[in-house]
Amino acid sequence: MSLLHNDDYFDRRLHEFLDLRAEESALASISGEALMQRVIARPQRAGLGVSRRSLFAGSTILLILLIAALIAALLVTAGHAPKPLTTNGPIAYASGGSIHVVDPSGTTHDLGAVAASSGDGGYCCNLSWSPDGRRLLVVSDTEAVIANRDGTGAVILTTASDHLAGMPAWSPDSTRIAVPFVRDHGSQIFVMNADGTNRQQVSSQVFYANPPSWSPDGTQIAFGGADLPDGTVAHLYVAAADGSSIRRVADAPPGQYLSDFGAPSWSPDGKRIAFDTKRYGQYFELWTVNADGSGLARLGDADANGLLPRWSPDGAHIAFPVWGPDTGQVDLYVIAADGSGLTKLAEQVASDGIAWSPDSKRILFEQGYDGQCSLQRTYTCPDPQDNPYSQVLSVGLDGSPPQTVLSTSLDGGLAWGGQP
Amino acid sequence: MSWPRTSDAAAEIGTVAEPVERELGALVAQHYPRLIRLAGLVCDRTADAEDAVQAALEQAWRRRTTLRDIDRLAPWLDRIVVREAIRIGKRQHGLLARFWPAPRAIRPDTSDDGERNAVDHPAPGTDPATTAALRIAYGRLPAPQRAVVALHLYSGYSIEETAAMVGVPVETVRSRLRLARQKLRDGLAEGSR
Numbered sequence: 001m002s003l004l005h006n007d008d009y010f011d012r013r014l015h016e017f018l019d020l021r022a023e024e025s026a027l028a029s030i031s032g033e034a035l036m037q038r039v040i041a042r043p044q045r046a047g048l049g050v051s052r053r054s055l056f057a058g059s060t061i062l063l064i065l066l067i068a069a070l071i072a073a074l075l076v077t078a079g080h081a082p083k084p085l086t087t088n089g090p091i092a093y094a095s096g097g098s099i100h101v102v103d104p105s106g107t108t109h110d111l112g113a114v115a116a117s118s119g120d121g122g123y124c125c126n127l128s129w130s131p132d133g134r135r136l137l138v139v140s141d142t143e144a145v146i147a148n149r150d151g152t153g154a155v156i157l158t159t160a161s162d163h164l165a166g167m168p169a170w171s172p173d174s175t176r177i178a179v180p181f182v183r184d185h186g187s188q189i190f191v192m193n194a195d196g197t198n199r200q201q202v203s204s205q206v207f208y209a210n211p212p213s214w215s216p217d218g219t220q221i222a223f224g225g226a227d228l229p230d231g232t233v234a235h236l237y238v239a240a241a242d243g244s245s246i247r248r249v250a251d252a253p254p255g256q257y258l259s260d261f262g263a264p265s266w267s268p269d270g271k272r273i274a275f276d277t278k279r280y281g282q283y284f285e286l287w288t289v290n291a292d293g294s295g296l297a298r299l300g301d302a303d304a305n306g307l308l309p310r311w312s313p314d315g316a317h318i319a320f321p322v323w324g325p326d327t328g329q330v331d332l333y334v335i336a337a338d339g340s341g342l343t344k345l346a347e348q349v350a351s352d353g354i355a356w357s358p359d360s361k362r363i364l365f366e367q368g369y370d371g372q373c374s375l376q377r378t379y380t381c382p383d384p385q386d387n388p389y390s391q392v393l394s395v396g397l398d399g400s401p402p403q404t405v406l407s408t409s410l411d412g413g414l415a416w417g418g419q420p
Numbered sequence: 421m422s423w424p425r426t427s428d429a430a431a432e433i434g435t436v437a438e439p440v441e442r443e444l445g446a447l448v449a450q451h452y453p454r455l456i457r458l459a460g461l462v463c464d465r466t467a468d469a470e471d472a473v474q475a476a477l478e479q480a481w482r483r484r485t486t487l488r489d490i491d492r493l494a495p496w497l498d499r500i501v502v503r504e505a506i507r508i509g510k511r512q513h514g515l516l517a518r519f520w521p522a523p524r525a526i527r528p529d530t531s532d533d534g535e536r537n538a539v540d541h542p543a544p545g546t547d548p549a550t551t552a553a554l555r556i557a558y559g560r561l562p563a564p565q566r567a568v569v570a571l572h573l574y575s576g577y578s579i580e581e582t583a584a585m586v587g588v589p590v591e592t593v594r595s596r597l598r599l600a601r602q603k604l605r606d607g608l609a610e611g612s613r
Contacts, residue, residue, distance in 0.1 A: 014549075017554040018461060018574045025460020029470050031454040036444055039477050123562060141562060268529055301610045 002337045019324065088148065089133045089419040090378045091112040091405070092414035094125045097304070099138055101149060102406070104419075108398040111151030114142040126167050129178045129417030135194070136415065137168060137177070144168055144179065146194055149420075159197040159214065166211035170194075171218045171241070178202070178212040178241075189223055191241055199382070202243040210262035214241070215291070220248070222291075224261030224275060236275055238291065249273070249293035258285070265311045266291075267337065270402050274299060274309035274318055286320060287338075300335055300342055317397065321349050332365055334397060346394045346402050350410075358418035363395045366410050367402070436591040444481060451477070451494065455501050461570035462505035462563055472508060476500035495577070499585040502571060506563045506586070550608065557607020568593050 091102045095200075098113040114388035117124040117140040124140040135153075138145045144164060147154040157177060158164065165180040165187035175194055186208035192199040203209040206225030213222045220238050227233040236250035250273075252258035258277040267276045272295075274288045284307035286299035299318065300306055306320045321356045322344075332346040332354065350366040350388050357364070392414065424567070455476060459469035476497045566588070571582040572593070579597075583590045 010601075010608070013550055013554065013608065014601075014604060017551060017558070020551065020570070021456035021555075021558070022461055022574060025469055026453060026457050027468055028466040029456045032448045035452060035470060035477070036441075036448045038474055039444065039448070039481060040441065061481055087435060120592055121562070130556065192494070234448075397612075 010296050020101065026374060037194050061073070089129070089417040090191055091355075092127045092129065092415040092417070093406065093410055094127060094138075094406050095410050097124070097411070099125065099127065099136070099151070103149075108259075110138075111149065114138040114147050114151060114154060115139050115145040115156075124412055126413040127415040128170060128413075129166070129415045130170050130194075131172055131418070132174040133418040133420040134174065136417075139167060144177075146177075155195050157192065165208070169214055172216055173216050173218055176218075176241070178214060180209055180223075189239070190220060191221070191243070200243050202239045202241065202246075203237070203261075204246055206237065206240075209237075210260075213264040213266050215266050216268055218332070220291075222264040222273050224264060224277075226260070234277070235258045236261045236264065236273065236289065238273075245292070245400055249291065250275070250287065250289045250296055253296070263308045265309050266319075267311050267336065268313060268315040271302070272337075273320070274311060275308060276307040276320075284323065286318075287368065296338070300333075300337055304333075306333065308354070310354060310356060312356050312360040313358055316360065318361050319345075319356065320353060321354065330397070332363065334363070340403050343397075343399070345397070346393065355414045355416040357416050362396050362417050364392060364394045364405065364414050366392050368411065444477075447480065448477060450553065451497055454494070454609065458498055458570055458575060459501050459505050461574055462502060464506055464559070468508045469505065472501050472504035475504045495581070498571070498575065500578075502567045502585060503587065503608045506567050508563070531579060553608050554604060555611075557604045561603060562608070563602055564588075565596045565603075568596045569600050572597060 003259040003305050036139070047057050061359065089103060091137055093102075094102055097113060099114045101109045101111060103109070105413050113124065113148045114136075115125050115138040119333075124138075126139045128137040128139075129135070130137070133149075135146050137150055138147060139350050141164075142158075143162075144157040146157060157179065159260055163182035165182045168177045168179040170177060171191075176191055177194055178189055178191050178353055186206070187210075188201055188206075189203040189209045189212050190201050202221055203223060203225065204226070210224040210259075215238075216224070219241055221241050222236065222238050225235060225237050227235075234252070235248045237246055238249050239246040250261065255281070258279055260278040261275055263276045267273070270291060271346065272290055273344055274286065274287050277285050277287060279285050280303070283303070284305050286304075286309050287296060288299050299309070305323045307323065309318045309320045311318055316337055318337060319332065321330050323330050323334050330349040331344055332349050333342060333344050335342045345363065346365060346367065356362075357363040387404065391404055392410065393402035393404040394405050452473065455473040459472040460466065463469040463472060479500055480493070480497055539566055561569070565585055568582055571577045571585060572579060577585065579590055579593050583593045586593065588596075
């Protein structure tokens with residue numbers, strides 16, 4: 001019998017490892033004095049947090065009351081037949097261990113878990129509607145599954161030996177998926193049919209490839225990649241979707257220490273690609289570049305710390321979260337595609353999901369503790385253990401206040417699909 | 421309550437001018453070494469472990485006038501640290517994952533404090549192959565599973581205490597422990613092949 005099957009042997013090795021890892025953490029961390037200074041520094045920011053949170057809470061309550069009154073009036077006057085509220089399709093979200101779909105009439109369907117996670121405590125899930133609105137991609141920490149809108153017809157794209165390296169992307173015609181997989185300690189992009197067949201590697205020349213984005217015509221795939229494991233020699237690449245070619249379309253400008261190119265978003269007309277980079281390994285910057293590699297330009301302020309740009313479906317705007325490195329707060333911004341009109345739409349964006357409505361008029365996002373307290377850590381936040389707080393809001397581009405869509409905490413991402 | 425005021429503890433964090441800071445210094449000196457180890461067992465990155473500990477100490481400091489039971493302070497702090505660490509771990513799968521890239525080769529930490537990442541340290545005094553295999557397997561455990569491992573197997577809390585601290589039923593703790601141990605054992609076996 002192998003030593004590994006001996007419980008005493010395994011327990012000794014495990015305890016040795018836990019002791020070692022704990023000691024490493026203690027050695028690697030800042031001193032107690034430095035941490036104390038961080039704790040002491042926090043109250044100075046508390047005043048701002050009080051006014052903002054109080055203002056937000058008050059306005060939210062008023063807004064909820066107004067919306068409730070409006071809905072009640074509509075129900076009385078419009079009879080019982082539910083009618084679509086917008087031309088947009090269903091909203092999908094993960095909460096309470098299940099995937100839920102809210103159709104445009106407001107009816108919520110519980111699809112169940114859909115994708116298995118890595119046992120109790122595992123993560124589930126990030127979500128993405130197919131462009132034709134017929135199917136939902138559900139990605140947990142262990143597998144990627146595609147299911148119909150009602151949860152039936154689930155197909156598992158991944159095998160037991162696969163390790164996902166990020167969120168897969170639908171092809172524009174909804175027939176294929178581009179997936180980043182862990183390979184040889186790095187990662188590579190593969191394209192497969194939406195039923196998991198015909199898997200083919202399309203990335204090359206890179207040690208690791210970040211999650212991809214398809215060109216609107218479905219012939220090319222953009223991704224950020226690094227040549228070296230430390231991520232310091234990074235570029236934006238465009239590969240043919242059939243794997244036949246690959247080219248670099250963006251490098252760091254001379255003298256700029258940019259790394260970790262990622263999160264590409266292709267403009268709907270196929271002409272430009274928005275993406276983010278890290279500067280000095282810490283601060284994020286947004287860039288756009290023509291698909292042929294010309295016209296590299298920074299989007300917005302270099303110090304803005306914007307990341308994860310998302311082009312609106314109509315191509316007119318780019319939405320992105322902005323991270324405050326001092327406060328930890330994350331806010332939601334939008335900017336016109338030509339770089340003008342930078343506008344803050346909402347504050348305190350939480351950890352999961354920002355989604356454009358298919359009609360490009362609104363943006364869905366989660367707001368709550370992770371944005372407001374866990375990151376910001378002001379003294380005004382209630383104890384998250386005692387008073388969980390999170391909700392999903394939608395905000396328009398017209399400057400009107402955000403509206404509550406779901407009063408629930410999310411386990412994972414959000415997705416807003418179109419009507420098939 | 422009044423915080424423990426040990427002159428040794430205050431001396432460890434240096435001379436501070438204000439009595440309030442002396443009290444906070446004593447709190448940090450007494451609990452920080454334990455808390456940072458506990459958080460380090462749940463978080464991927466040392467910076468995240470520091471954030472979790474900071475959150476716990478801030479809450480303790482904020483409630484210093486209402487917390488009466490000194491004996492319960494340590495487990496209370498441990499509870500906050502672990503729950504914060506779990507939140508950070510879950511967040512790593514979401515939108516903000518790029519703020520806290522997981523310590524995998526696919527997204528190497530290139531931040532200024534990257535060299536302080538615990539997983540990059542060598543493993544003196546233990547079999548390197550075993551340690552490496554356990555590192556990989558442990559790195560794949562979700563934060564909630566690491567939390568019960570840290571509280572029960574490392575800190576020595578009972579199953580019942582662990583369940584109360586994490587905020588889940590006892591059976592869930594047993595399930596997470598069983599899954600975590602199986603994955604670690606599988607990882608060790610895989611590494612030895």
